[in-house]
Amino acid sequence: MTDPVTAVERPDIVRTKNVSKRFVVRKDNSLKERLVTLGRLGRRHREDFWALRDIDLTIRAGATVGLIGHNGSGKSTLLKVLGGIIDPTTGSVERRGRIAALLELGAGFHPDLTGRENVYLNASILGLSRAETDARLDDILAFASIGEFIDSQVKFYSSGMYVRLAFAVAVHSDPDLLLVDEVLSVGDEAFQRKCMDKIRSFQEEGRTIIVVSHSMAQIQELCDRVVLLNRGEVVHDGDPSVAVRLFRDLLESRRREELGVEGRGGIVEVSAIAQGRQAGDAVQPGDRLVVRAVIDDRSGLADWICAVQIGSELGQIVYATTSKRTGTLFGPLDGRRTVQLVLDDLRLGPGKYFINVSVMDFAGRHLHDASQVADFNTSDDGLSVGVVHSTPEFREVP
Numbered sequence: 001m002t003d004p005v006t007a008v009e010r011p012d013i014v015r016t017k018n019v020s021k022r023f024v025v026r027k028d029n030s031l032k033e034r035l036v037t038l039g040r041l042g043r044r045h046r047e048d049f050w051a052l053r054d055i056d057l058t059i060r061a062g063a064t065v066g067l068i069g070h071n072g073s074g075k076s077t078l079l080k081v082l083g084g085i086i087d088p089t090t091g092s093v094e095r096r097g098r099i100a101a102l103l104e105l106g107a108g109f110h111p112d113l114t115g116r117e118n119v120y121l122n123a124s125i126l127g128l129s130r131a132e133t134d135a136r137l138d139d140i141l142a143f144a145s146i147g148e149f150i151d152s153q154v155k156f157y158s159s160g161m162y163v164r165l166a167f168a169v170a171v172h173s174d175p176d177l178l179l180v181d182e183v184l185s186v187g188d189e190a191f192q193r194k195c196m197d198k199i200r201s202f203q204e205e206g207r208t209i210i211v212v213s214h215s216m217a218q219i220q221e222l223c224d225r226v227v228l229l230n231r232g233e234v235v236h237d238g239d240p241s242v243a244v245r246l247f248r249d250l251l252e253s254r255r256r257e258e259l260g261v262e263g264r265g266g267i268v269e270v271s272a273i274a275q276g277r278q279a280g281d282a283v284q285p286g287d288r289l290v291v292r293a294v295i296d297d298r299s300g301l302a303d304w305i306c307a308v309q310i311g312s313e314l315g316q317i318v319y320a321t322t323s324k325r326t327g328t329l330f331g332p333l334d335g336r337r338t339v340q341l342v343l344d345d346l347r348l349g350p351g352k353y354f355i356n357v358s359v360m361d362f363a364g365r366h367l368h369d370a371s372q373v374a375d376f377n378t379s380d381d382g383l384s385v386g387v388v389h390s391t392p393e394f395r396e397v398p
């Protein structure tokens with residue numbers, strides 16, 4: 001990338017080639033198993049787990065890169081590998097410049113030392129001399145603004161105070177590359193704003209930032225590039241809004257997958273298709289909508305209720321009914337069952353709608369819930385907005 005202001009080619013600050021990270025996970029996690037295998041921990045009791053696979057990333061100076069993905073997709077591991085906090089199992093990482101990393105809570109500070117002592121310790125780890133830290137101490141304290149707690153041991157800090165101090169030290173250590181793992185969500189709102197402002201001024205100064213966050217709003221606000229990880233692999237690297245959309249799709253398909261493989265059964269499959277139309281076709285006003293739900297449950301429960309809701313994109317319920325209301329009895333739950341709900345003459349306004357399905361017992365206890373498990377679009381004649389369809393006609397009357 002060429003800097004738009006100086007027209008100078010920006011150097012790469014981090015470059016990874018074929019980076020993979022393996023963890024060895026112990027499989028014998030029950031105490032009994034551990035006692036039985038004590039002293040002869042053979043290979044069969046350990047399992048290799050690849051937290052990262054073949055990661056090739058080149059990050060130019062001045063970029064703000066977001067890392068997103070499911071829990072366990074490898075974001076923190078990648079951040080630590082980029083920062084040199086852990087080594088990859090295979091592949092190489094090259095980096096240049098001074099790095100400051102704000103990792104999970106608890107990393108970096110010594111619990112028995114005071115905040116002030118930790119500032120000096122932490123700053124020296126980040127590469128500052130004592131004199132440099134002396135010179136910045138007032139700024140660090142002002143930024144953290146934790147008052148007299150600076151002279152208490154950090155083990156007595158709240159998580160918010162902890163993050164305030166850690167962030168203050170990191171941003172005052174003059175880093176070329178700042179790594180931030182999910183800590184921005186810990187502080188109170190005022191402090192979060194302060195951090196965001198600081199990150200913005202870092203961006204203006206041309207520093208490089210890599211941030212892990214579960215807040216899609218934060219990611220879209222800050223980043224000019226987003227890397228989406230799935231099971232340790234990069235599935236998208238580029239445009240933030242595309243990454244966020246792909247991530248939401250991934251979350252949704254993962255959720256459905258989990259519903260399907262759930263051991264104790266549940267709502268396996270749901271569709272909502274207008275009669276005479278294909279899946280994916282827009283539903284027209286007056287159509288007959290057929291909602292089908294496949295339920296897998298062998299509990300033998302004699303009386304059960306199926307509930308179906310239609311929700312708008314904003315989560316507002318625009319229609320809901322249950323088999324109890326309609327007086328329908330299905331007989332005992334004894335395996336895979338398919339329930340069909342026919343909604344005659346449905347007239348919904350233009351937009352996207354989601355189906356929620358629940359299975360309940362007659363006491364109203366929810367046995368299975370599947371929210372936003374299917375969706376459909378309705379046609380848009382451009383004449384109105386809102387969740388109700390009607391044909392408008394204006395006319396002047398005497």
Ligand SMILES: Nc1ncnc2c1ncn2[C@@H]1O[C@H](COP(=O)(O)OP(=O)(O)OP(=O)(O)O)[C@@H](O)[C@H]1O
Pocket residue numbers: 023024025049051069070071072073074075076077078
């Ligand atoms: N030290 C370790 N030993 C064994 N497994 C580990 C270790 N560190 C991480 N893992 C595993 O590697 C995988 C990736 O973990 P990582 O913390 O990078 O995920 P993440 O995307 O940051 O998740 P989250 O969103 O939950 O923070 C997880 O399955 C985790 O259990």
